[in-house]
Amino acid sequence: MSTEEEPLPAWSLPAEAVERIALPEVWPGQITREWAWGGATGSGVRICVLDSGIEAGHPMVGEVQQSVAISIEGDEVIVDEEDEAGDLCGHGTACAGVIRSLAPECELVSVRVLGAGYTGSGTVLLEGLRWAIEQGFDAINMSLSTTKQKFAGLLHELADTAYFRRTMLVASAHNMPVESYPWRFSSVISVGSHEQEDPFAYYYNPKPPVEFFARGVDVEVAWTGGGRLVCTGNSFATPHIAGIAALVLSKHPELTPFQLKSVLYLTATNVGGDA
Amino acid sequence: MSEDLRAAVAAGVLGAEESYRSLLRSIVEVARAIFKAKASSIFLLDEEADELVFEAVAGEGSDSLVGQRFPSSTGIAGFVLVSRQPLVIEDVLADPRFSRETAESTGFVPKGLMAVPLLHEERALGVLEVLDRPKDAKFTLAEMELLGLFANQAAIALDLLQRARRARAALEGDGDLTVVARVAAALEERREAEDSSRESALKLLAELEKLL
Numbered sequence: 001m002s003t004e005e006e007p008l009p010a011w012s013l014p015a016e017a018v019e020r021i022a023l024p025e026v027w028p029g030q031i032t033r034e035w036a037w038g039g040a041t042g043s044g045v046r047i048c049v050l051d052s053g054i055e056a057g058h059p060m061v062g063e064v065q066q067s068v069a070i071s072i073e074g075d076e077v078i079v080d081e082e083d084e085a086g087d088l089c090g091h092g093t094a095c096a097g098v099i100r101s102l103a104p105e106c107e108l109v110s111v112r113v114l115g116a117g118y119t120g121s122g123t124v125l126l127e128g129l130r131w132a133i134e135q136g137f138d139a140i141n142m143s144l145s146t147t148k149q150k151f152a153g154l155l156h157e158l159a160d161t162a163y164f165r166r167t168m169l170v171a172s173a174h175n176m177p178v179e180s181y182p183w184r185f186s187s188v189i190s191v192g193s194h195e196q197e198d199p200f201a202y203y204y205n206p207k208p209p210v211e212f213f214a215r216g217v218d219v220e221v222a223w224t225g226g227g228r229l230v231c232t233g234n235s236f237a238t239p240h241i242a243g244i245a246a247l248v249l250s251k252h253p254e255l256t257p258f259q260l261k262s263v264l265y266l267t268a269t270n271v272g273g274d275a
Numbered sequence: 276m277s278e279d280l281r282a283a284v285a286a287g288v289l290g291a292e293e294s295y296r297s298l299l300r301s302i303v304e305v306a307r308a309i310f311k312a313k314a315s316s317i318f319l320l321d322e323e324a325d326e327l328v329f330e331a332v333a334g335e336g337s338d339s340l341v342g343q344r345f346p347s348s349t350g351i352a353g354f355v356l357v358s359r360q361p362l363v364i365e366d367v368l369a370d371p372r373f374s375r376e377t378a379e380s381t382g383f384v385p386k387g388l389m390a391v392p393l394l395h396e397e398r399a400l401g402v403l404e405v406l407d408r409p410k411d412a413k414f415t416l417a418e419m420e421l422l423g424l425f426a427n428q429a430a431i432a433l434d435l436l437q438r439a440r441r442a443r444a445a446l447e448g449d450g451d452l453t454v455v456a457r458v459a460a461a462l463e464e465r466r467e468a469e470d471s472s473r474e475s476a477l478k479l480l481a482e483l484e485k486l487l
Contacts, residue, residue: 052354089354091362114357117325118347118399121357144358147397172360176423178394180359195416218365218414232363232414 031266037247042103048137051092054110060097060222070128088115090223095239097222102243141242143235145180163187173210204268214240295436299331313407361391393430
């Protein structure tokens, strides 16, 4: 990319520099789903699932490239890069299965931030997210949030860092009347549920903070022990958007989070999705 | 200490805990009735022990469960607590680990459950669960919303219960200032007394205040 040849002034664009920010993508007049992800499989895209772990080898999940566990001992953050605990709840496996069903060839990495108890869970979530952003994943699926104010500022910084480093955070919105983070930040994609069965049906919400609605009611998902369950919750809508994002990014790897969000908007079911 | 003391005095203290427990029982009974479920329960997070405790139960297992504890990150309730996300699962039996654990601890194996975190201000206080809705009833987002409303009520009740417990602990404890809380409670009890002991005590306290 041109930005690597000669750094631009940070916050301005002199006339002679316009050429240098030419976009690598040629955008058609109308963005269609065919253009966005037609023929895509998720190949080449790395998705991180920040959750309760993933049961590798589950028939609905398949291969998991890496499993990492985050814990805190005293003041020290422990990152176990070869976690063998699998999934301590089932939820992470469920999310991974949904992503896999939409983007069969994407890479999946598990970052386990649950299982060490309630105490310290906010710090573990924060450190897990920090680690995941440092790895440069294309997208991070997170169904977790914290209500603790003291983490809001740091989470906001991390969400912005991810956004500028081309890592799309896809986070479950809260459907309860409480302030929680990071889904409320505008640098992430926040997802709520609709009641339809089509995994590719998703709606843009013109009344944020929730930005998109995806399939989240009566979803058949993978669960621990090779099992399957039928589940409902925004946390199952989120991996639908993460999976579709994986498809788009595998076909258009140059897209920034802003552009990816724009593509998702333009291809949403209530915008131009059926075109 | 000062927060506990304030709680002790504000709660009027004695008897409050039992009232709040009744409120929690009433909430799980109504939740069970509205969703036509077999059982419903509220778990309270014990932050010190990092455990979830059965605080109120309606329906199957209601007598034996109250007071039972398990680690705060265990199973569905633990996930809901830590993630702050409500979950509805239709067929828990498909998860062998879940059913075994539940059967061992409760003697009742649910086929489906709804679980929602109990959030008050920025704290997660516990989890509300509704077990085994009728099989033929399709779950809708409207029910999720209803569950959320119930959770809000339960969270307020749990917050009150915790305040009442802190108040009682402040009264029964042996810290320096517990005498103040006990004096406040004794004054409250003598509000209707016919002798002048309350009046004299208040005068004495006014003098004490000047001294400080």
